Amino acid sequence: MVDYHAANQSYQYGPSSGSNGAGGGGSMGDYMAQEDDWDRDLLLDPAWEKQQRKTFTAWCNSHLRKAGTQIENIDEDFRDGLKLMLLLEVISGERLPKPERGKMRVHKINNVNKALDFIASKGVKLVSIGAEEIVDGNAKMTLGMIWTIILRFAIQDISVEETSAKEGLLLWCQRKTAPYKNVNVQNFHISWKDGLAFNALIHRHRPELIEYDKLRKDDPVTNLNNAFEVAEKYLDIPKMLDAEDIVNTARPDEKAIMTYVSSFYHAFSGAQKAETAANRICKVLAVNQENEHLMEDYERLASDLLEWIRRTIPWLEDRVPQKTIQEMQQKLEDFRDYRRVHKPPKVQEKCQLEINFNTLQTKLRLSNRPAFMPSEGKMVSDINNGWQHLEQAEKGYEEWLLNEIRRLERLDHLAEKFRQKASIHEAWTDGKEAMLKHRDYETATLSDIKALIRKHEAFESDLAAHQDRVEQIAAIAQELNELDYYDSHNVNTRCQKICDQWDALGSLTHSRREALEKTEKQLETIDQLHLEYAKRAAPFNNWMESAMEDLQDMFIVHTIEEIEVQQLVPKRDHALLEEQSKQQSNEHLRRQFASQANIVGPWIQTKMEEIGRISIEMNGTLEDQLSHLKQYERSIVDYKPNLDLLEQQHQLIQEALIFDNKHTNYTMEHIRVGWEQLLTTIARTINEVENQILTRDAKGISQEQMQEFRASFNHFDKKQTGSMDSDDFRALLISTGYSLGDAEFNRIMSVVDPNHSGLVTFQAFIDFMSRETTDTDTADQVIASFKVLAGDKNFITAEELRRELPPDQAEYCIARMAPYQGPDAVPGALDYKSFSTALYGESDL
Numbered sequence: 001m002v003d004y005h006a007a008n009q010s011y012q013y014g015p016s017s018g019s020n021g022a023g024g025g026g027s028m029g030d031y032m033a034q035e036d037d038w039d040r041d042l043l044l045d046p047a048w049e050k051q052q053r054k055t056f057t058a059w060c061n062s063h064l065r066k067a068g069t070q071i072e073n074i075d076e077d078f079r080d081g082l083k084l085m086l087l088l089e090v091i092s093g094e095r096l097p098k099p100e101r102g103k104m105r106v107h108k109i110n111n112v113n114k115a116l117d118f119i120a121s122k123g124v125k126l127v128s129i130g131a132e133e134i135v136d137g138n139a140k141m142t143l144g145m146i147w148t149i150i151l152r153f154a155i156q157d158i159s160v161e162e163t164s165a166k167e168g169l170l171l172w173c174q175r176k177t178a179p180y181k182n183v184n185v186q187n188f189h190i191s192w193k194d195g196l197a198f199n200a201l202i203h204r205h206r207p208e209l210i211e212y213d214k215l216r217k218d219d220p221v222t223n224l225n226n227a228f229e230v231a232e233k234y235l236d237i238p239k240m241l242d243a244e245d246i247v248n249t250a251r252p253d254e255k256a257i258m259t260y261v262s263s264f265y266h267a268f269s270g271a272q273k274a275e276t277a278a279n280r281i282c283k284v285l286a287v288n289q290e291n292e293h294l295m296e297d298y299e300r301l302a303s304d305l306l307e308w309i310r311r312t313i314p315w316l317e318d319r320v321p322q323k324t325i326q327e328m329q330q331k332l333e334d335f336r337d338y339r340r341v342h343k344p345p346k347v348q349e350k351c352q353l354e355i356n357f358n359t360l361q362t363k364l365r366l367s368n369r370p371a372f373m374p375s376e377g378k379m380v381s382d383i384n385n386g387w388q389h390l391e392q393a394e395k396g397y398e399e400w401l402l403n404e405i406r407r408l409e410r411l412d413h414l415a416e417k418f419r420q421k422a423s424i425h426e427a428w429t430d431g432k433e434a435m436l437k438h439r440d441y442e443t444a445t446l447s448d449i450k451a452l453i454r455k456h457e458a459f460e461s462d463l464a465a466h467q468d469r470v471e472q473i474a475a476i477a478q479e480l481n482e483l484d485y486y487d488s489h490n491v492n493t494r495c496q497k498i499c500d501q502w503d504a505l506g507s508l509t510h511s512r513r514e515a516l517e518k519t520e521k522q523l524e525t526i527d528q529l530h531l532e533y534a535k536r537a538a539p540f541n542n543w544m545e546s547a548m549e550d551l552q553d554m555f556i557v558h559t560i561e562e563i564e565v566q567q568l569v570p571k572r573d574h575a576l577l578e579e580q581s582k583q584q585s586n587e588h589l590r591r592q593f594a595s596q597a598n599i600v601g602p603w604i605q606t607k608m609e610e611i612g613r614i615s616i617e618m619n620g621t622l623e624d625q626l627s628h629l630k631q632y633e634r635s636i637v638d639y640k641p642n643l644d645l646l647e648q649q650h651q652l653i654q655e656a657l658i659f660d661n662k663h664t665n666y667t668m669e670h671i672r673v674g675w676e677q678l679l680t681t682i683a684r685t686i687n688e689v690e691n692q693i694l695t696r697d698a699k700g701i702s703q704e705q706m707q708e709f710r711a712s713f714n715h716f717d718k719k720q721t722g723s724m725d726s727d728d729f730r731a732l733l734i735s736t737g738y739s740l741g742d743a744e745f746n747r748i749m750s751v752v753d754p755n756h757s758g759l760v761t762f763q764a765f766i767d768f769m770s771r772e773t774t775d776t777d778t779a780d781q782v783i784a785s786f787k788v789l790a791g792d793k794n795f796i797t798a799e800e801l802r803r804e805l806p807p808d809q810a811e812y813c814i815a816r817m818a819p820y821q822g823p824d825a826v827p828g829a830l831d832y833k834s835f836s837t838a839l840y841g842e843s844d845l
Contacts, residue, residue: 048253049139051245055256056146058240059154059263063090074146075137081111084134088118091153093792108135116145124152147255154262169258172265173197176204182217188257193246195223198264202230205268209234220247237263277785278804284782285809287367288839294360295372301353302378308346309386312338316393319400323486325408332401332654339672340647350387351680354380355687358763361754362691365767366698368778370841371754379755398669402659409657411485418476422494425469429501436508441516446523453516456509463509470502586658593649594663600642601666604674607636611681612720621703622696626689633682643675688722691763701766709769712736713762723759732765779840786832795820795829 053074061070064083067090071077078084080103085096097114100107112131119126126148133141151165158168170188177183180200185191192198194217203210209230215223224243231237240260246252322328357380360372374380441452477495481488614628650668653661696706716732717724724732729752730745752764789804790796796817801810813835820829 047245047249048256049143051241051249051253051256052143052147053139054242054245055240055253055259056143056150058238059150059259060087060146062236062238062263063087066090075139075142078112078142078145079135079137080108081113081115081131081134084115085111085118088115088149091149092118092122094118105135119145119148119152122152124148147259150255150259150262154266155258158262158265166258169262169265173201173261176201180204180212188254188261189252192257192261193252194220195225195227195243195246198227198231199223201261201264201268202227202235205271206234231264231267235264235267237267274788274804277788280785281782281789282805282809284839285805285812287363288369289809289812291360291364291367291369291372294356294363295374298353298356298360298372299375299378301349301356302374302383305346305349305353305383306378306386309390313390313393316390316397319397321404321407321484325405325412328401328405328408329655332398332405335398335401336651336654339669344676347676347680348683350383351683353383355683358687358761359691362694362763362767366694368840373754381755381757405657406659407483411480411483414476414480414483415485415487415491418473418480418491418495421469421473421476422498425466425473425498428466429498429505432505433501433508436505436512439515441519444519444523446520446527449516449520449523453513453520456513456516460509460513463505470498473498586656589649589653589656589658590661590663593646593653594661594666596642596646596649597664597666597668597671600646600671601664601674603639603642604671604678607632607678608674608681611678611685614685622689622693622706626686626693629682629686629689633686636678636682643671646671688761688763692766695763695766706766709766710762713765717762723761725758726753726760729760729765736769779837782836782839783833786836790832794822794824794833795826796832797826797828797830799828801830 057074064070064087067086082099085099089096096118099111109131112134129141129145156165163171173185177185177197177200183196183200185197199210199215203212221243228239232239477491480491716728752760752768798814801813817830817835820831
């Protein structure tokens with residue numbers, strides 16, 4: 001225990017060598033040395049003593065009320081040391097030794113000594129202030145001790161532009177009041193007499209509280225009362241002086257004015273501290289909100305794309321053939337629309353989704369946030385798997401369509417051939433049954449019968465010749481059945497009718513021959529009987545038979561069928577000419593497509609190779625690379641009309657049912673896939689460089705370091721793909737000086753490959769290599785900022801959040817903060833600590 005009363009141990013007023021007070025450097029020591037004298041003669045001035053009593057009492061009460069108490073008489077109420085110790089605990093935030101509760105003088109002296117010991121521990125020397133003077137109620141010593149406390153805890157830590165304590169406070173006042181007319185702060189006494197400086201300080205920080213332009217320099221009482229009342233009502237600064245105390249004194253007490261002004265400084269610097277804390281929180285929340293927005297966008301875009309893939313794959317896998325070429329050609333047209341209209345935007349969406357994902361992961365790494373893990377089934381790998389399934393289904397679809405069109409074309413040709421042959425046969429058989437059933441032989445003469453027999457023999461020869469046509473018709477019908485012709489039922493019905501009719505014709509032909517032969521025998525008998533008569537009528541009969549034969553020959557030779565055959569010959573010649581013209585047109589279309597495809601295909605391949613070189617060689621700065629890549633992107637977009645022209649030529653080829661092209665190795669599908677890959681590659685490469693610029697700027701990586709990183713990465717990127725597997729990455733790390741065990745390497749892989757793709761990109765590599773160089777916000781810093789807004793409480797209320805933060809960010813916090821469960825919880829208390837740690841992925845909300 002230090003005996004403050006002993007003369008040889010009286011404390012000197014100034015900082016000790018072991019000072020641990022913030023801002024207690026040389027400036028404080030200089031000011032303390034100036035104050036050693038303490039102006040004891042001036043302290044006896046009743047006006048100054050009155051001002052100090054009022055000011056110091058109000059200052060002490062502004063702190064004691066936080067502990068639920070106050071003092072009335074500064075001489076008396078600190079004599080037992082209890083409220084003095086309490087005051088020091090409140091203003092320092094530290095615990096003092098347990099006070100003695102006895103009422104004896106020794107107990108009071110011990111309590112005051114504990115308070116003075118605490119002041120001394122803060123680097124302050126006291127001049128002739130001992131515990132007994134305080135216990136005895138020595139006004140001069142008590143005021144001196146309080147002034148010491150005010151200097152140490154309210155003024156010493158003030159620092160403005162490398163000046164501190166009194167000089168720092170004075171400079172702060174000068175800076176804040178400089179723009180105001182009639183205010184010229186040069187000291188802490190007469191510069192404040194007219195009250196304008198007090199009003200200027202308030203107006204500078206809270207302009208809505210003071211109508212400064214209405215104040216008059218010649219009305220100091222009104223000015224002072226206005227400032228003191230506004231400060232008490234709105235700034236929580238108790239009224240420490242009366243206006244008359246200042247106005248009626250030639251030179252107001254400097255210590256009283258400094259104490260009063262320091263309260264303004266702390267009120268506004270506290271607001272500044274809260275504003276700084278709020279700004280930090282707003283910045284952190286803005287980053288989080290932006291990241292969450294990007295995450296939501298990713299989830300939405302991923303869901304939409306996966307849903308489109310889910311709907312499209314069954315359509316591409318539907319291989320149910322249509323009945324006609326027209327229907328299949330419509331399906332081919334639908335597929336062409338899919339490849340030209342519907343799929344290209346989805347290719348861009350997929351590319352943009354990957355770009356957004358990579359950019360988001362970069363921003364999360366740069367802001368010290370955990371990697372984004374999409375919801376189940378929406379990982380980039382899930383989308384890639386779905387896309388591969390889509391392209392597998394797509395790959396065989398067009399080939400199936402073309403094969404089906406070929407099949408239907410052959411079926412149509414066969415069906416038409418069937419109809420032609422059937423029609424010719426049916427025309428030939430028309431009337432044949434009636435002719436065979438005709439009983440004309442019943443009234444015929446022998447010569448008629450013989451003529452009918454000759455005619456019938458000719459018909460039998462014709463019938464035998466038509467046997468081959470009937471067999472051809474049946475064979476075509478069988479082939480149509482085997483090829484699943486859609487109208488097989490009608491073909492079969494017609495074929496069956498022809499076959500049934502053919503059988504009937506055969507039966508009728510046989511029956512007619514028998515009837516003719518029977519009649520011939522009968523008439524030959526009769527003819528013998530008339531032979532005599534016939535001999536006599538021979539000349540006439542000969543003439544008649546010759547005429548009949550001539551007439552019969554004319555009828556047989558000049559049939560309608562023979563005339564129709566003569567007409568078919570020029571028609572056939574015309575059809576051959578049309579087919580020749582068609583094939584010449586098809587050849588022209590083949591050559592036209594091949595000429596364009598043989599230009600576009602190599603152009604796409606060349607561009608792909610050039611982009612790869614730009615991204616790997618790293619010539620110039622990142623900005624140079626970015627500019628170069630964007631020029632390439634513009635040149636690629638400008639080339640699109642060439643692809644559109646090729647699509648138009650391809651459409652003409654498909655409409656002409658051309659299925660092969662010996663003049664080029666490029667198909668339209670090859671060109672489409674190459675174009676999509678080119679657009680995706682340039683977009684990804686641009687995004688990679690943009691992310692590298694983000695990383696470089698955020699982490700202060702020099703161009704030389706970036707080139708060194710790129711050279712090292714390229715050396716181990718053996719396939720020159722811009723990414724490497726875990727084995728190559730391990731070799732890269734070892735080459736840069738890392739000594740890796742399996743556990744450490746697995747930890748690093750979880751950082752650079754959070755989605756477990758098995759590949760490490762250059763972007764992830766530079767993020768890892770520069771992870772120690774960035775100055776990012778941490779959960780502890782955010783917690784400290786919330787603590788400021790909460791007034792040092794372990795929790796914060798919705799009202800406080802709404803008061804200190806912008807509305808959207810306040811509501812963001814309120815919606816996500818869990819109720820505070822600590823022992824000091826009050827209704828509506830919110831846990832800002834768990835919220836802050838969750839922002840950085842250290843716990844779950």
